[in-house]
Structures are given as structure tokens and as C-alpha cells.
Amino acid sequence: MMKRIAAILKQDLPFLNSARNKLLLIGFISLYSFIFINIYAPYNINKWGENYYWEFVLIGFSVLIFSQFVLRTIFGPIRFKIYSLLLWGLMEIGLIALIFEIAYSPPMRALQEQISEFILSFWQIGLVVAVPYTMFLWYAKIKQKSPFVQEVQHHNLGSNTSGNKDLLVINGENNKLIIAIKYFQLLYIKSAGNYLELFYIQGEQTVRELVRLSFKELEGMINDPNLIRIHRSYMVNTAHISSFKKTKKGYALRVQYIDNETIPVSSGYKADFEKAIHSTISH
Numbered sequence: 609m610m611k612r613i614a615a616i617l618k619q620d621l622p623f624l625n626s627a628r629n630k631l632l633l634i635g636f637i638s639l640y641s642f643i644f645i646n647i648y649a650p651y652n653i654n655k656w657g658e659n660y661y662w663e664f665v666l667i668g669f670s671v672l673i674f675s676q677f678v679l680r681t682i683f684g685p686i687r688f689k690i691y692s693l694l695l696w697g698l699m700e701i702g703l704i705a706l707i708f709e710i711a712y713s714p715p716m717r718a719l720q721e722q723i724s725e726f727i728l729s730f731w732q733i734g735l736v737v738a739v740p741y742t743m744f745l746w747y748a749k750i751k752q753k754s755p756f757v758q759e760v761q762h763h764n765l766g767s768n769t770s771g772n773k774d775l776l777v778i779n780g781e782n783n784k785l786i787i788a789i790k791y792f793q794l795l796y797i798k799s800a801g802n803y804l805e806l807f808y809i810q811g812e813q814t815v816r817e818l819v820r821l822s823f824k825e826l827e828g829m830i831n832d833p834n835l836i837r838i839h840r841s842y843m844v845n846t847a848h849i850s851s852f853k854k855t856k857k858g859y860a861l862r863v864q865y866i867d868n869e870t871i872p873v874s875s876g877y878k879a880d881f882e883k884a885i886h887s888t889i890s891h
Contacts, residue, residue: 615800617691619816621745624688630676633744638669640740667711668737671704701737705729776829778819786819791832795848795863796871799823799841807866814865836884838873846884 624630642665675696685692708729713722776794778786789808798805804826806817823837834847844863852861852873859873859881873881 611801612803615803615805615818617689619690619818621688621690621693624676624693624745624748625813627677629748633741634669634672634676636744637672637737637740638665640743641665641668641736644736664708667707668704668733671700671707675700675703697737697741698734701730701734704733704737708733776832776835778821778826778829780820787817789817791835791845792847794835794845795866796845797823797826797835797843809865833884833887836877836880838871838877838881840874840876842871844871849885852885 624633642662645664680696685696688696705726709722709726713725717725774792775788775790777788780786787806789806793808793810795807795809795814797807800818802820802822803818804821804823806819808815808817823840823843826843827837832845835843835845837843838859838861844861848864850862850864852859855872857872857875858878860870861873862870
């Protein structure tokens, strides 16, 4: 269970890497917040005056712009994982709540009152921001997968015809499509308990997808000689190997686009790896 949670928290979220998606996210949160404030009037804001609606939204908008385009550039992370996005989102909410406290709290209050008010502001802002944040990420993930689904439909991937030989197609229960990836996009695959982590490139992004599948099941689906087993926990696309060196037990290799992981080739798969590399070089 803990491994499953850890694997989920480490999933890549490439949806907030581009300036366009950052602006879409900030715009969506701002619009949602304005509508929410008009309907529910938190802090009894309806008694403050009409301009305060816009002031609240503009503060949040400014903080998010500063966070996504300035702080991320200086401090990172360049690419979010689920756990880092959660921490970053909490920081953004805390920053908005702090500015609210500075701008609107009465002066000369006791420290305990200020802390209590900050916690209340943090909680209420979090409830508002979490919903559009989640909705946008859900929308962006679906949008990212849609080109694959369209290609699946175009090539009639339900059959074993030559039209789908360039795609790795993984179906779930009731033959429902889970994911379809072009073989040349795949970098490597890693075992994670009862799941497999698929690392692949999409545009300029490196994407990580978690699927409930075993290597034994996956190997029966593969139709590409470049994708080979190199370890009981790893498969690699030899077309994307950037470097490798010999070790006591086998080899240690690196793949393109992934700079922070060394992938092992175990002694049991050493001969198959050498044969595949020789074949790749000779061609």
C-alpha cells in the first residue's frame, strides 16, 4: 500500500511546464475564485464593498503569476511531480493568506489572534484554490492523452493488423483502452510492485505513466525489437540509450532525456543486451 502511494506521489505532472498552461491555470483559478466569492461571500465580503471582490482575485492572480513565472524560474522545480506540486500549492496558498493578513487585518492585534486568522484564511483559500487546480490538471491530462486515443481510433487498434505495429497498446478490463504509445517515444519501463512505470517522451516533455501490469503480460504485447528486457525490474528502448559502461555484474546505462537515473543491466540479461547493442550498431 505504501509503495503504491509512493509511486503515485512520484508521478510526473508535465502539464504545468509550458507558459501557456501556466497562464491557463492562473486564469481558470482567477475566474473560478471570482465566481465563488460572488456566490458565497467569504469573510462577509459582500459588506465590504464591490471593489473588494476584484482586490481578492487580483491578489491571488498576482501571487500565482509571481510563483509560477518568477519563483519557479529561480528555485524550481522545473518539472512537477505530484508531491512537489502539493508542496508548491501549499506555499502559494500560504503566500496569498499572508498578503491577505497584511492587507486587511486590523492593526495592534495579539499574536495569537493573528495566527488564528492566518490559519482560517489559509484554510478558506485552500478550499477555493484546490478545486480549480484539480479540475485543470484533470482537463490537461485528458487533453494530453486525447491524441493517442484519436490515433488508436484512426488505426483501429482493436485488431492485430499492421496498422498498429508502431504502437504499444495497453488495454484494461473489458478491453478498455488504457494507453497507446508509439514505440519510438518509449524510453524505458520500470517495475513498481504490481504496476509498471512507463517513461516516454511527448513533444518536449518526459512523461511517466503508471499502469497495472506485469512484465510477463507486457512482453506478450510488444512488437518492437528495440524494446528489450535488461533486468527483472527494467526494460529499455535501445534506440534511446545515450551511454553505457561495464560493471562487475553487467552494465550501467543512461537513456536520453533522463539525466537523473542510471539503469542496471543484470548478469542474467547481459548476453541479450550485448546482442541487441551489437545489432543496433551494425545497422
